[in-house]
Amino acid sequence: MTDSQRPERAEGSIPASAQRRRGFKFFAPILAGASLRERMVACVGALVGIALTALICRFVLGDHTSLPLIVAPLGASAVLLFAVPASPLAQPWSIIGGNTISALIGVIIAHFVHDQILAIGFGVSIAIAAMSFARCLHPPGGATALTAIIGGPAVTSAGFLFPFIPVGLNSLLLVALGLLFHKLSRHTYPHRPAAPLPNPHQTRDISPELRAGFTPEDIDKALEALKETFDIAPDDLESLLRQVELQAMLRTHGSILxxxxxxxxxxxxxxxxxxxxxxxxxxxxxxxxxxxxxxxxxxxxxxxxxxxxxxxxxxxxxxxxxxxxxxxxxxxxxxxxxxxxxxxxxxxxxxxxxxxxxxxxxxxxxxxxxxxxxxxx
The missing domain is CATH 3.10.580.10 (CBS-domain)
Incomplete structure (x- = not known):
């Protein structure tokens, strides 16, 4: 059967949410929970955060320093901080620790490995390992490590100062401004994953909510079976799935008030x-x-x-x-x-x-x- 011969699907059979996404496909959120309004708020946050970070660094470092006022990977940090503030990769320690540690790794690699091709490869890979062990994995950290290696004479001459000024200072200021912005815009930041459900009776039994349906162990096994890493904390994933269960029940039995x-x-x-x-x-x-x-x-x-x-x-x-x-x-x-x-x-x-x-x-x-x-x- 050709495409022209296929019967058209009835409009009513398409869920309303799918129809909305189809009607506004250019604004359809790529990430779950995103909306056009939230993206506009993120744009304002990035504008304020990056501009004020550069302005404060200019005041602190002065106009005559050879160091950059702000490093390029901080733009990627701002995307995470303001657009997906609930991500584990966007939390304060991830931004500050990830960027600073990666810059330090880059400086060390540049000092000991003089072949640039080898240096950039080792720099990014070791930065990933260091951030993972320090529990501050932050994607822009890879770019920060590269900047420390191929950033040019100004970065090279700064030596071991570069990871702290401007990288550490930039990251610290951006996080501080992010904390203030999210508080004013009534967003929760840093993100606090949902706490595990305790047993209110202080016994060895699991919480009543966990005795039927899925358990945290089921989530761990499902993630292991999928063999994928997702940008969401396991506790948040559990909370999301339990809310899905509740919403499904409301949809099927919500008529009883x-x-x-x-x-x-x-x-x-x-x-x-x-x-x-x-x-x-x-x-x-x-x-x-x-x-x-x-x-x-x-x-x-x-x-x-x-x-x-x-x-x-x-x-x-x-x-x-x-x-x-x-x-x-x-x-x-x-x-x-x-x-x-x-x-x-x-x-x-x-x-x-x-x-x-x-x-x-x-x-x-x-x-x-x-x-x-x-x-x-």
Whole structure:
């Protein structure tokens, strides 16, 4: 069958995200999570970071120095720092350590290996090894090592000063400006990989979230089977995959909302009440968590038997922060919260922080049980 004879695929069968990418193919993100807005922010960041780094170096070094105010590989560092700040290759130690160590390797190689062809080969390869052992792998470091070897008379005459001024100084200033820029633009930098899920009960059992589905060991084995290295930390990859699982569940079962399954007759205590009253209500109503309200009826926290064990007085010093959601939230979105081993109930609140209802682990379990199709005998 020729291409002209093939039936055209119905427009509705193409996912909306694919249609958007097809319609704006020139702006389609190459990296996952990228957007046109984020790229524009990265452009502004690179503009500010590189320009101010050169300006400060001019002030520090003066106009009469033979050293370059800024080394060319720093442009590549700026791409990583401002365009992909979550990359392990773009973190502060990767930029500062990677560039400085690589420049030092380049200077050493240039000093001992006088054949330039051999020098540039050894320089880049040993720089990769040094950055790997120092846990500061940074792609522009390879270019920095080359610059130290073939950078010309000004670089050669600087000798062992070159790795620190201008390379180290450039890198330090760029990272400092990057930290400030990302803080002002409300980005998290340095990137903090998702922490491994601990067992809240302090036993040798793995965390409840890991007992079904994939485990970190499965991710390690999958990466080993693919025989590829990806620019993402394993902990971030695990967090991403768990979010994929949740989004798939929301897509298939998101029609059931919190307001559909929540308890509406919610037992509460006032922040002014005595702890003994909270203990009495917890036992009488056989619940694990009580919402705590102020005199205007607004939610201010929660309290359970664990918080009031052996305590007296009022609730203000004993209550814990409340886990909350809106009535229009899909019920399955509460799964990560209610399976963390610590949270027994999510308080459903209105816009004015008044309590609309409450969903317990039992409520959610009963709902999910109805979603699971019965196995045929």
């Amino acid at each position: 919190c307001e559909d399954i929540m308890s509406r007759d919610v037992v509460t205590v006032g922040v002014w009440d005595d702890v003994e009253l909270a203990r009495t209500r917890l036992i009488r109503h056989n619940v694990r968590t009580l919402p705590v309200i102020d005199r205007q009826g607004h939610l201010v926290g929660t309290i359970g038997l664990r918080e009031i064990l052996g305590s007296t007085g009022d609730m203000s010093a004993r209550m814990s922060p409340a886990s909350t959601a809106a009535a229009s939230t899909p019920a399955v979105a509460l799964l990560p919260t209610l399976t963390d081993g610590r949270t027994h109930a999510v308080i459903i609140i209105d816009r004015d922080q008044t309590i609309a209802g409450l969903i317990t682990q039992t409520d959610l379990l009963a709902t999910i049980a109805k979603l699971v199709p019965a196995q045929s005998g």
